Amino acid sequence: ATSFRGRALGERAVLFGEVGLLGEIRAVTDAALRIKEAASLGFSRVFLPAGNMSEATGFLDVDLQPLRNVEDLLR
Numbered sequence: 001a002t003s004f005r006g007r008a009l010g011e012r013a014v015l016f017g018e019v020g021l022l023g024e025i026r027a028v029t030d031a032a033l034r035i036k037e038a039a040s041l042g043f044s045r046v047f048l049p050a051g052n053m054s055e056a057t058g059f060l061d062v063d064l065q066p067l068r069n070v071e072d073l074l075r
Helices: 031-040 050-055 070-074
Strands: 013-015 045-049 063-067
Touching: 031 045, 031 050, 045 050, 050 063, 063 070
Parallel strands: 013 045, 045 063
Antiparallel strands: none
């Protein structure tokens, strides 16, 4: 999708989630563990399912960007 728009997420950005057939971004298990691992690998911006935001507290050094659908990412 980012290639289609010609815009990259950024070199220190990562995203995770499950994409449904209608473009919705579904919550996944172990979100906090995934964020912790991303931060330890040097990622400073994490795009994650909006449904996982309740698990994402306490990561002050990471810019968390909740997504409800693929369209949110493309904006």
